[in-house]
Amino acid sequence: MYNEKVHILDHPLLQHKLTILRDENTGVKEFREIVSEIAALECYEATRDLPLADIEVKTPITTGAFKTLAGKKLAVVPILRAGLGMVDGIIKMIPSAKVGHIGLYRDPETHRPVEYYCKMPADIAERDVIVLDPMLATGGSASAAITFIKGYGCKHIKLMNVLAAPEGIACIQKDHPDVDIYVAGVDEKLNEHAYIVPGLGDAGDRIFGTK
Numbered sequence: 001m002y003n004e005k006v007h008i009l010d011h012p013l014l015q016h017k018l019t020i021l022r023d024e025n026t027g028v029k030e031f032r033e034i035v036s037e038i039a040a041l042e043c044y045e046a047t048r049d050l051p052l053a054d055i056e057v058k059t060p061i062t063t064g065a066f067k068t069l070a071g072k073k074l075a076v077v078p079i080l081r082a083g084l085g086m087v088d089g090i091i092k093m094i095p096s097a098k099v100g101h102i103g104l105y106r107d108p109e110t111h112r113p114v115e116y117y118c119k120m121p122a123d124i125a126e127r128d129v130i131v132l133d134p135m136l137a138t139g140g141s142a143s144a145a146i147t148f149i150k151g152y153g154c155k156h157i158k159l160m161n162v163l164a165a166p167e168g169i170a171c172i173q174k175d176h177p178d179v180d181i182y183v184a185g186v187d188e189k190l191n192e193h194a195y196i197v198p199g200l201g202d203a204g205d206r207i208f209g210t211k
């Protein structure tokens, strides 16, 4: 149904954890922990194409040539606020990744993204970037963030979400066909408030306990 740029990661662990997030009775602590765990699991797939190099290592038995990461420069860019919940999970896997921040919120009337903050690593143009946001609803926020990051000269950008609506995937594929999307689930539709149905509610509020 989707082309090869859309990676729907339906691993049993991801499906199980996503179901816990959906449950309205899941509290802030558990919600936050699971968003981070999902990001770490998705990171495994999103970094599958990282280049390797050989290094020589002396084991207790002998010496040999073994694989190590070739030192590709990475950055993760969470979309504030909810994207912050995914940073820890990624940084645990890739401790050398730099972190940029982009602040966007959806206007409650128009559902269009409004930018309020941006701070990128100085060498962002030389880095491969993974944009983080748990929710891809209309796709407006992620598309705007990717456009912004491309403005710095970044050439290789991936998008990592927890849950998407078909509308959000269509938006990214139209605006940024070069971007790979990694997501643990794709739901049925958006409701009249542009929330994902059945979804998991407002990810930012559930991560930060603001409602």
Ligand code: PRP
Pocket: 079, 080, 081, 082, 083, 104, 105, 106, 107, 111, 113, 133, 134, 135, 136, 137, 138, 139, 140, 141, 142, 168, 194, 202, 203, 204, 205
């Ligand atoms: C949520 C979510 C995404 C955006 C997705 O953020 O975290 O950034 O909505 O919707 P879209 O695909 O239709 O743009 P929100 O605007 O609620 O801000 P918050 O993270 O500060 O809660």
Ligand code: URA
Pocket: 082, 135, 137, 194, 195, 196, 197, 199, 200, 201, 202, 203, 204
């Ligand atoms: N943002 C959210 O946090 N949840 C949705 O369902 C849609 C946008």
